[in-house]
Amino acid sequence: MKGNGVTGNANPLRRVGALVDGARDWWEHAKAWQRYAVYLGAVVFALILPAPAIGTFMSPGSDWTTVLIYPIGTYILLAVGLNVVVGQAGLLDLGFVAFFAMGGYSVAYFGTEYGWNYWATAVMGIAMAAVSGVILGAPTLRLRGDYLAIVTLGFGEIVRITANNTDEIGGARGITNVPHPTDIPGVVDFGLLPAPYYYLIVIAIVLVIIFSVRLQKSRVGRAWAAIREDEDAAELMGVPTFKFKLLAFAIGAMIGGLAGGLHAGRAVFIEPNTFPFILSATILAAVVLGGAGNLPGVILGAFVIAWLPERFREVNWLKDLLGRDPAEYRILLFGGVLVLMMALRPEGLLPSRRRKAELHEGTGGMGTMGAEVTGPDTDVSTEAAK
């Protein structure tokens, strides 16, 4: 199915695909020290990424380190969290921004009203997000596919509108003067400079990735994979599907809450419109575009989705070509690039092998959404009966 809709072998994207396959083969057979070398390389790369030399190309118009924190770093963190829900457990969540909001509002509220230490509020944000994930999941996870998507979509909106109408947390005006992260004396001061926040978010991303990989390789990860590929069959294998779906929701929510807490601590000001539906959709697009279920793909997808609109602000040859400021057209350009990428690599930029096999079978693709699609050899009457 790779390269669907593309003819001819001379296609450069085909060659990119072959390169990706080669890299994956190498990775699967790589020795432990080789893998650690790659991990180390990735961390070193992340640490030197804010260098101005890179920034002048990547983000000529705005401060590169700031762009790296938001949107790029924040999107990556959110995408890794949503990937647990969509990519690993196969549940389509269209309201992920709700958990981002829970984290952000927890940090803002407990920091400003009660003067709690930032780190305590951040932990509180993660806990609140997890609890809200369970509260949302418990009644709704018995639904499947499109129905679950609709309920989560509603939940995202409910959280935003509730925040908008609750004066206790600032209503439409939001919360200002959210405290910055507490300084760690002698190590780091969190002030107005972006660099410490960047390294903080890098640490958060690394921890979340380690956590996510450990989960994926555990019994829990196997259960999620089974649920994603065929929920009924998973239940027949003795997997308590409901419990594991709830767990996926809670863990995804915790990561979303963490991202929200980090965001509020840096941005100082949050309001309901910081958490619009479009952010849920954007993060989902990042996960799908990158290759749901495959962490390197998801990270790449989030990076592309966060970075491209920023980059399109300053494209000089386009400025000459159009005779106007390309910033006005950046969302149009962004949409065009997304359509192009999905047309050329419909399984995502870096899909895992396993995901390819799933998509080929017509199940598990977009999580449950794919599972609801009738395959060529599925009995239609049973689909209707579900």
Next chain:
Amino acid sequence: MLLEIKDIHVHYGKIAAIKGISLEVDEGEIVSLIGANGAGKTTTLKTISGLRPLTSGKVLFNGEDISKMPGHKRVMAGIGQSPEGRGVFPGMTVQENLLMGAYTRKDELAADLAEVYELFPRLAERKSQFGGTMSGGEQQMIAIGRALMTKPKVLLLDEPSMGLAPMLIAQIFQIIKEINKRGTTVLLVEQNAQQALKLSDRAYVLETGRVVKSAPGPALLDDPQVRAAYLGGH
């Protein structure tokens, strides 16, 4: 009685799919349910394995009422199912599929895995191939093998012959017989009535959610009504 179903009713929304089915499966038997599309065969199996909730009635397993037990616990109690349409995990290899069957087990698996590979040599040849890339017959083998890995007391098979070539159908039925010979009770749902009845100790004929006939398998093969309706005979 190993498995006993007493007057079960099952609804999909407001539509009654099963209107009072009772049946029994004794230890060591092969029992089959035959009937046309929409007769309620698959729903009956799903109700036994816990994928569908009951409206009323009872499911007894080993004399114990399991009507309220969730599906994943029934697996541990000893009910293994190969679902309709096979339900193979496409993104897992053959071996991973089989090991999923042993998800809840903590005892030694090697012997059971070897037995499945002995029953299905084809699977042994393709251990590391993705389930989704296997042929229909091979996927059926995975589904049955995976159900066997749960170490079931009763094995529920939902249309194992669906979509398979005649040669493969004969082979699959032979394997079902062999599995039964080795001590696993089998409850089989089939559209392929001829083959199923030949194999079965007893059979039930289902029509629109009710049992209309039950008798030893070979006797139903000669039953004029059954012949006319399901065997294409006269």
